[in-house]
Amino acid sequence: MLKIFGAVGSGSVPIEATLTLLGIPYEVIEAVTWEDEAARKRIETVNPLGQVPALVLPSGEIMTESAAILIYLADLYPQARLAPGLNDPARAQYLRWMTYVSAAIYAFAWIKDDAMRIAASKDDAPRVIDRVHDRIADCWRKMDEQITPSHYILGDELSVLNLYVTVISRFGPWRTRFYKSAPKMAEIVRQIDADPRLKEFWAKRFPFYEGWEQ
Numbered sequence: 001m002l003k004i005f006g007a008v009g010s011g012s013v014p015i016e017a018t019l020t021l022l023g024i025p026y027e028v029i030e031a032v033t034w035e036d037e038a039a040r041k042r043i044e045t046v047n048p049l050g051q052v053p054a055l056v057l058p059s060g061e062i063m064t065e066s067a068a069i070l071i072y073l074a075d076l077y078p079q080a081r082l083a084p085g086l087n088d089p090a091r092a093q094y095l096r097w098m099t100y101v102s103a104a105i106y107a108f109a110w111i112k113d114d115a116m117r118i119a120a121s122k123d124d125a126p127r128v129i130d131r132v133h134d135r136i137a138d139c140w141r142k143m144d145e146q147i148t149p150s151h152y153i154l155g156d157e158l159s160v161l162n163l164y165v166t167v168i169s170r171f172g173p174w175r176t177r178f179y180k181s182a183p184k185m186a187e188i189v190r191q192i193d194a195d196p197r198l199k200e201f202w203a204k205r206f207p208f209y210e211g212w213e214q
């Protein structure tokens with residue numbers, strides 16, 4: 001069985017959502033890396049960066065990096081149509097935006113998880129977080145301006161890009177700001193939040209608690 005090092009409300013959630021839609025059983029090894037030093041140390045045995053998600057394939061091989069894992073799983077099960085195929089005209093933009101969400105947006109989690117990694121002092125930390133949030137909001141805005149969505153971000157199929165954006169847009173600077181920065185994608189993520197196939201999944205792995213949009 002596939003094993004995934006992950007945590008509620010973390011970057012493992014789009015991968016877990018993908019496995020849920022695929023109907024593939026998996027086991028989650030819970031590791032709240034950003035709050036728990038012991039969990040970070042534990043995960044370093046599989047991911048030297050000390051981050052979730054990390055996927056353990058049935059062969060024992062380890063795969064890290066959320067975008068790579070999502071692309072890999074979607075390609076492994078093409079019949080589920082969770083990604084544009086190699087010859088699909090949407091493939092180039094799909095790869096572009098998968099990488100963009102990972103590199104331009106999600107990568108900032110390293111700073112947000114502990115601003116003292118780069119802040120000059122404790123007093124400087126809130127300013128660092130604010131600047132990071134501004135940059136993320138700007139990246140969402142620029143992505144939104146460049147896409148022409150249909151039912152979903154790149155057409156009428158629910159690709160893993162949509163699951164990725166739905167989850168990562170819940171991280172700081174959170175959804176209310178995302179809705180303002182990215183009005184086209186706002187419609188889409190709301191739709192995915194309400195997708196009946198994922199209702200139980202969201203409730204377990206990224207619940208919509210009171211005030212969650214912030």
Ligand SMILES: N[C@@H](CCC(=O)N[C@@H](CS)C(=O)NCC(=O)O)C(=O)O
Binds near residue numbers: 066106110
């Ligand atoms: N580039 C990585 C980023 C993963 C990441 O930032 N994970 C966060 C949790 S959502 C984490 O484990 N943070 C702990 C830390 O960086 O110390 C990916 O896309 O998988």
